[in-house]
Amino acid sequence: MKRSLIALGLLAVLPLAANAADRPSYNYVEGGYVSTDLNGLPDADGFGVKGSVAFHPNFHVFGDYANQEFDNSSVDFDQWRIGLGYNHALTARTDLLTRVAYEKVDFGSIGDADGWSVEAGARSALLPNLEGYALAGYEDGDQYDGDFYGRLGAQYKFNQNWGISGDVKLVKGGDRQWFVGPRFSW
Numbered sequence: 001m002k003r004s005l006i007a008l009g010l011l012a013v014l015p016l017a018a019n020a021a022d023r024p025s026y027n028y029v030e031g032g033y034v035s036t037d038l039n040g041l042p043d044a045d046g047f048g049v050k051g052s053v054a055f056h057p058n059f060h061v062f063g064d065y066a067n068q069e070f071d072n073s074s075v076d077f078d079q080w081r082i083g084l085g086y087n088h089a090l091t092a093r094t095d096l097l098t099r100v101a102y103e104k105v106d107f108g109s110i111g112d113a114d115g116w117s118v119e120a121g122a123r124s125a126l127l128p129n130l131e132g133y134a135l136a137g138y139e140d141g142d143q144y145d146g147d148f149y150g151r152l153g154a155q156y157k158f159n160q161n162w163g164i165s166g167d168v169k170l171v172k173g174g175d176r177q178w179f180v181g182p183r184f185s186w
Helices: 002-022
Strands: 028-037 044-056 059-070 076-089 094-106 112-127 130-141 147-157 162-171 176-185
Touching (some): 028 059, 094 130, 112 147
Antiparallel strands (some): 112 130, 130 147, 147 162
């Protein structure tokens, strides 16, 4: 009788464990290639790292860092942001996602720019091994006028921990920023 109750209890918990595995994870670190296409300026590319840590079921902190060099020059720049995100389950596989962040771009001796951004959208486990998101955002700063942008991204999961992710940020006016690289989630 005891074994039957234990087995029944384990069977009752299995669907909950499956749902937890289907949820998007806000605990990850990733690194990879970054490319920026600026309207009217030379293109730039380099490397970047991103990460996120959930400290509550609905809140996470995140950060990005990228170092890029303009094509055909020795001028490089560092770009980073750090922020707070809120995620709210809309369905078993889809979250409403909102984020606010402080941003900085440092051009070394040329100067720097500080600003902030806010974005909102949805993130979803589209298939067992495919996750995607779409966000609309606005950014403003001390050295640049405010701009609206869209951000699209996806992650293909090889297993529970490893995947490859890609992201594109499309800014009003034609600027684009790309990211692609491996992701480790926990």
